[in-house]
Amino acid sequence: MKRVAVLGGGPAGAHAAEKLVASGLDTILIDEKLAWEKPCGGGVTYKAYERYPYLFENQTQKKIVTESYIGAYKSVPAMLGLNQPILIFSRKELNQMLLDRAEAAGAQIEKQRVTGIVEREHGWTLNTKSGNIDADYVVVATGARNPLREMGTEWTPEDTMVALGYYIPTNQDHIDIQFLDRLEGYIWIFPRNGHLSAGICGRGETAQRLRLRLERYLDEKGINWKQGQLYAHMLPSLSRRHWRTNRVAGKRWMAVGDAAGLVDPITGEGIYYAMRSADLASQVITAGGFDPLTSGAVYRGRIEDDFLLDLEFGASFAQKLYLGRFFFKSIPSCIVDYMKRSPKLYELMQDIFSGTQDYLTLRNRLFRNLNGTVNEAVVNFIFQRIIPEPPVGVRAEVR
Ligand SMILES: Cc1cc2nc3c(=O)[nH]c(=O)nc-3n(C[C@H](O)[C@H](O)[C@H](O)COP(=O)(O)OP(=O)(O)OC[C@H]3O[C@@H](n4cnc5c(N)ncnc54)[C@H](O)[C@@H]3O)c2cc1C
Structure with missing residues (x-):
């Protein structure tokens, strides 16, 4: 039986592994941390849980939010009642739920760091500290800090935003979104169970300056960020030019989620696109019989039709x-x-x-x-x- 190795166990990798194994392929998922608190707001939109209803219908703790306040520099925030709630998860718990689903479907889950990847005549050998793993096909789901240089998006500084924030042990029931003076980005406060994920993303400013902007805003709101735990990560935000040339697939590999740069360039939503790209990659691999040359182009066409052209257009304004x-x-x-x-x-x-x-x-x-x-x-x-x-x-x- 052909074997697919999924590298990374975030939403993209876990979802790909579940789909691949469910369609009858021998599937191994390898992640160095497995479920962990990946720096994130943890917000899941209606678009995501409408397509993948188990994101809503599960026992995993989540906050179901129906109200948001949207503010901007010199404007009093406007209240927005959400016609469809936003779900907010701790990422450790969301990832665990998705990994459990992949395992229950029959995927082999390994806690290992992939340190290298070598092409063989008809597939790949993955290097890990505890030995090599062979596979016929590879799904790269290693996130925005993808260490595999030959696979996935080739980042340039204009294709990313700095994103950082605090997990703060306090409660609130609504979301806050705040736009700031002359910043291509925004602040969010997402309530989770038992804490807030309060963060800022932005392009063209140092992490230090963004952090000061966030802390000032939290001070003004009386939220004690000093009790919080700082987090930071890279947020893919491809420029319009790069969407065209974005490297999402090659011979016997496809990249999904952040490793392929598939994040909304305006809102920063990535969980939906991680799962959707994983879904489409799995469908192409399953249907294409592992054709090493054509399947990458088919995958690109599928994501273009589904959402990529829309995100590319979003990047233009x-x-x-x-x-x-x-x-x-x-x-x-x-x-x-x-x-x-x-x-x-x-x-x-x-x-x-x-x-x-x-x-x-x-x-x-x-x-x-x-x-x-x-x-x-x-x-x-x-x-x-x-x-x-x-x-x-x-x-x-x-x-
Ligand atoms: C601060 C911040 C806030 C965000 N807020 C939201 C939000 O509210 N809603 C939303 O939809 N999106 C949000 N996003 C985007 C979202 O977090 C990502 O789009 C999403 O996590 C992408 O999923 P992924 O599976 O592609 O990658 P990741 O979730 O990054 O998973 C990659 C996995 O690969 C593993 N890995 C990496 N390298 C190796 C290796 N060499 N060997 C083995 N394993 C490896 C990692 O351990 C990790 O588990 C936010 C992003 C940031 C930075």
């Missing part, structure tokens, strides 16, 4: 959305203020939070819907200046 201005006011601040006055913009924000509004159809939806009042006409005007026309022929194909 992400910076303008964060840093653009309209009559001396930042765009996030305009959005926050108009959200309070326009029920249609409010509804749109709900759909963005639930993940049901894609980027390719956003401009069109605004154009069609935001024209009832003067306020809406202004919002529409602002967005039409920021969001370019989607590429011809693409919009109809995606979602």
Whole structure:
């Protein structure tokens, strides 16, 4: 029987292993830590649990959040009732649940660090401290800090954001999102069971400066971050240019999740794309009979059709959305203020939070819907200046 090795046991790797073994392949998953508290907000959107309902229907502890406050520099936060709740997990617990599912489906799970990978005539040999493991095909799910240089995204500094935060032992029931003056990024406070994950992500600023911005914000809110535990990690955020050339597959390997850079360049959502890419990679491997040459191209085509073109398009206006201005006011601040006055913009924000509004159809939806009042006409005007026309022929194909 052919054997697939899945390298990494985060959401991408665990989900790939579950799907591969369920379709009858001999599957081994190798992760150096297995379930661990990967630096993350832990937020899972409706889009994710609608497609993978067991993310909702499980015994794993999670916070089910139905309210968010969205603030921006010089704007009083607007309350957004979420039409679909956001689930917030501790990543250790989420990863454990996904690994348990892979194991229950029959995958072999190994706690090992992969230290090297060598191509053989018809497959791979993986090096670990306790010996070598042979496999016919490899799924690379080693995350944003993927140590395998020949596989997965080739990072450049413009393709990542710094992300850091604190796990703080206190409680609240709602989410806070705060946009800051001249920052391509944002602060989040995600309530979890027994603690908060409060963090900041941003491009073009040092980690030190981002940390100061976060601490200042938490001080203003009276949240004692000094009691918290600091975390930091790299957040993939591919530039538009790089989505085109992004290396997601090669001969007898496919990269999934963060190792392939598959994160929403505007919101930073990655858990859904980790699982979805793992799902599509597993389908292609299972259906393609391990064809070493064509399966990579088929996988690329599948993720393009499914979500990649949408994320690429999002990357084309992400910076303008964060840093653009309209009559001396930042765009996030305009959005926050108009959200309070326009029920249609409010509804749109709900759909963005639930993940049901894609980027390719956003401009069109605004154009069609935001024209009832003067306020809406202004919002529409602002967005039409920021969001370019989607590429011809693409919009109809995606979602
Ligand atoms: C601060 C921060 C906040 C975020 N918040 C959210 C959020 O709220 N919601 C959301 O959807 N996304 C969020 N993301 C993104 C999300 O965390 C990632 O997109 C997601 O974890 C990707 O899953 P993955 O399985 O691809 O990679 P990871 O979860 O990073 O898993 C990779 C695995 O590979 C293993 N590994 C790596 N190298 C080796 C090796 N050599 N040998 C063996 N094992 C190895 C690691 O131990 C790890 O378990 C956030 C990211 C950051 C940085």
